[in-house]
Amino acid sequence: MSLVATARRTGLAPALPAIVLLVAFFVVPVAILLARSVTEPEPGLQNYAALLGSPTYARVFFNTFFVSGVVTLTTALIAFPVAWALALMPAFWARLLFGLILLSMWTNLLARTYAWMVLLQQTGLVNRTLMALGIIDEPLVLVNNLVGVTVGMVYIMLPFMILPLYGVIRKIDPAILQAAALCGASRTQALFRVLLPLAAPGLASGGLMVFVMSLGYFVTPALLGGTSYMMLAELIVQQVQSLVNWGLGGAAAFILLVVTLGLYALQLRFAGGPPMVR
Amino acid sequence: MLLDFAKLGAWRWALGFIAGLTGLFLLVPIVFIAALSFGSSRWLIFPPPDWTLKWYGELFADPRWLAAMATSAKIAVVVTVLSVVLGLLASFALVRGRFRGRDALRSLFLAPMVLPLVILAVALYAVFLRVGLSGTLAGFVIAHLVVALPFSIIAISTALETVDPAIEDAAVVCGAAPWEARWRVTIPAIGHGLLSAAVFSFLISWDEVVLAIFMATPTLQTLPVKVWTTLRTDLTPVIAAASTLLVLVTLALMLGAALLRRRGGRA
8 A cells, every 4th residue: 555655646746837937926026016005105005095085086996996886787787687598598599699708708808809999989880870760869879988887897807707696596495485475475575585585695705805806996087987997807907007206106006905805705705616717 | 577578578579689789889899900901091980981902911021010910919828828837737736736825825926816917917917027037029028927826727727636546556556657648648637728828818918908019119019009109109901801800800710619629628
């Protein structure tokens, strides 16, 4: 048996290359960045004071949470009926819809954002369709504002809400709803007092995931949100890249990190396990 | 009642309608880009007045776009190889290893998944500037490897957990050297996990843009970075062509992997 034991004994050693990589290029760089927030331009908390004290930055924080909140709510409103439908649909249609969800998830992020930039522009398909239908007379401004960033982000986040919700709804025993009906509940009552509460864990975990991912998003808000809806990630990039203000950028990164980790900890309690995809 | 399709009554149509509309919402932008890339309108009129390959012609005639494509492919291939090798080694330690702090190690390996990309991008940028990795291929590879590795480790360790180590022992008892048992028994058994790890790693690198924006220089950039910089100034249909190309590579890889997996399952 000693021979067998040698074959099976595995220690920490094989993981060393990965550990070295992550320590050198993940742990240390992030730690340095956070350290710079309290050391540059001089030791102290002045970067945090500047961030939390100025109305300009307060606006960025507000935007970040507001846009993420709007995106999360919109995503939830669409995802719930879709996940519900997925759990009931004939297999063929369900597979087709799953295929579409996966296709959009795996389509390049920039490509998807570009598509919405073109679709939503002044002379874009959305405006021209609405005008042809006689719903509007003048083209609406749909990009570089809340509408643009919400549409673009909801498009990206939908799969992350539909999939966990579907998992939860599929596991609900239909007999429970039958029981509700037998006890005299109307459809609406059964929806709000039985189905929704039972699906709540899925809504909470999917919602938190979407909210947290939205908080740190950079590409889509930068392209579809415009400068008036600047979010935290854009502020970090701007501080570091254009203004070379590493202290303030690091402080903003630290705040984003703390909020993100805090919400993920909350999510772990609801669902267990971090999200599979960024 | 609410979970029985036949008894939903009128609600059935409402649900079906919302699901259908969402399906359309998910599909339209992707079809739209592909259509635009073949449309003749410089101003992205849709439906296009005529069809053309002009934008692909411009794409392939421009050495900067070509260089970006080559850089993207090069980086993605190197990242894939390194991510699978490091992921395999790390998975053996995580699944088979007996040492203290294994859970802490697992958390370290998965941590890059929860960190907002922009923080990692800025942090790496600062370090790379100092050690001279900024604007180098190695810099791109390292940055992408950090975010690809967690996916590789999840795919491989999930596969490894389903393989009974006793099979490896049996091979050793039958006279195989320990390394031989591992190479010829365990590795083939987790082939599907390795394949998923490779596909995920390639696609993560191929599609990644936030880290790449910070690693790139005007002379060395990936395809998504080139799309990003062009996009900031102009919505030209050439971007539609480049986007279609990006998506086609992804689709081809996903379908190829699905086919391989199906064949492996039958064998």
